Amino acid sequence: MSQISRTRAVHAGRADLAKLGVHAPPIDLSSTYPLDDLDNAISSLDAAVAGEIPAANPIYARLHNPTVARCENAIAELELCESAVAFGSGMAAITACLLDARQRGSHVIALHPVYGTTEHLLQSGLAGLEVTWCDAADVHDALRPDTALVLMETPANPTLALVDIEAVVAAAGDVPVLVDSTFATPVLQQPITCGASYVVHSATKFLGGHGDVIAGIVATSEARARGLRKVRVATGALLHPLAAYLLHRGLPTLPLRVESAQASAAKLARRLQRHGAVGAVHFPGLHGQDPLGLIGRQMTGPGTLIAFEVENRDAARSVMSAIRLITPAVSLGSVDSLLQHPAGLTHRVLSEAARLRSGIGEGLLRLSVGLEEPEDLWQDLAQALDAIREPKRLNIAV
Numbered sequence: 001m002s003q004i005s006r007t008r009a010v011h012a013g014r015a016d017l018a019k020l021g022v023h024a025p026p027i028d029l030s031s032t033y034p035l036d037d038l039d040n041a042i043s044s045l046d047a048a049v050a051g052e053i054p055a056a057n058p059i060y061a062r063l064h065n066p067t068v069a070r071c072e073n074a075i076a077e078l079e080l081c082e083s084a085v086a087f088g089s090g091m092a093a094i095t096a097c098l099l100d101a102r103q104r105g106s107h108v109i110a111l112h113p114v115y116g117t118t119e120h121l122l123q124s125g126l127a128g129l130e131v132t133w134c135d136a137a138d139v140h141d142a143l144r145p146d147t148a149l150v151l152m153e154t155p156a157n158p159t160l161a162l163v164d165i166e167a168v169v170a171a172a173g174d175v176p177v178l179v180d181s182t183f184a185t186p187v188l189q190q191p192i193t194c195g196a197s198y199v200v201h202s203a204t205k206f207l208g209g210h211g212d213v214i215a216g217i218v219a220t221s222e223a224r225a226r227g228l229r230k231v232r233v234a235t236g237a238l239l240h241p242l243a244a245y246l247l248h249r250g251l252p253t254l255p256l257r258v259e260s261a262q263a264s265a266a267k268l269a270r271r272l273q274r275h276g277a278v279g280a281v282h283f284p285g286l287h288g289q290d291p292l293g294l295i296g297r298q299m300t301g302p303g304t305l306i307a308f309e310v311e312n313r314d315a316a317r318s319v320m321s322a323i324r325l326i327t328p329a330v331s332l333g334s335v336d337s338l339l340q341h342p343a344g345l346t347h348r349v350l351s352e353a354a355r356l357r358s359g360i361g362e363g364l365l366r367l368s369v370g371l372e373e374p375e376d377l378w379q380d381l382a383q384a385l386d387a388i389r390e391p392k393r394l395n396i397a398v
């Protein structure tokens with residue numbers, strides 16, 4: 001476990017800017033590139049198709065884009081990885097990892113719970129992989145000779161359960177482990193230091209951080225990055241350079257954003273626990289909610305998301321329509337606080353049985369804490385929660 005420094009977040013991917021004579025990173029929107037020499041072009045093209053970074057000329061923007069590469073280098077640096085490969089969304093990044101795994105074997109092991117669409121993608125069979133679902137303790141028993149990947153998420157969405165990455169890596173043996181680290185960000189954990197092979201982010205969330213970018217990224221070794229670039233060249237699941245620019249622009253404030261929202265989340269989680277309309281509160285920083293002692297070992301802090309239970313779907317609906325400051329919306333990791341209903345929205349594609357197995361009941365709400373004053377957030381939550389507790393007034397005509 002290590003803490004990324006604020007200095008590194010500010011300067012990552014910017015070391016050459018002074019030499020270029022600019023202060024902000026340049027944006028290259030070219031779809032094609034003028035070729036100086038056919039033989040050079042052929043060797044660049046061959047390199048790109050093999051998943052390498054073309055040295056001489058990008059040739060065509062599906063093969064390589066310098067603005068995207070700059071953002072990739074910055075995120076690789078924050079994840080303490082050799083390389084990173086960016087995609088048009090988090091799901092495109094996960095799909096690329098699965099298609100790449102498909103070349104090594106036809107079986108994957110996935111740990112419950114994961115993001116709803118990730119589960120949907122695995123269940124759909126679209127990637128051509130057979131899936132065994134299990135808990136961290138059963139990974140070793142689930143291994144087969146054709147197992148190509150172990151996929152896990154920590155903190156998990158939406159229950160915020162923490163999974164011990166080192167234990168899963170040990171159980172997986174030679175099989176690479178992919179960690180969806182979207183909820184943690186490189187500020188709170190760097191899965192590569194725990195032995196993970198792939199670190200995936202829906203960069204739409206904290207890395208972008210301002211609710212205006214859809215993006216995905218995989219940080220890994222250069223050898224594994226080549227496999228992913230090959231998939232990207234073949235499938236075209238690119239990140240647009242303007243989106244890459246915005247993503248890179250958000251990185252300098254990432255540590256400040258996460259630290260601030262995390263401090264607010266800790267306050268709100270304790271106050272939610274004391275509210276009469278709230279049942280269980282799920283927040284890894286609360287007493288008893290980190291049984292493996294992963295905070296301080298795997299993560300530097302409990303994060304910025306809270307899941308809490310109200311009585312039923314009606315109560316959840318009332319809270320979502322009564323909030324005024326918090327935005328009722330899916331997604332997370334934005335500067336503004338967002339509240340959503342996993343059973344009805346992000347995890348709706350799952351069967352009810354699958355939702356219940358993952359601890360997603362009808363009264364569960366997930367709050368992504370933003371950068372507002374925590375007291376203002378509490379006032380908003382409290383007025384929405386008080387409203388569901390008030391006994392319905394009887395309309396008796398006299």
Ligand SMILES: *Cc1c(COP(=O)(O)O)cnc(C)c1O
Nearest residue numbers: 089090091115157182202204215
């Ligand atoms: C949002 C999310 C994804 C999917 O990312 P998109 O950018 O929406 O495609 C994957 N994993 C987790 C944990 C997420 O929160």
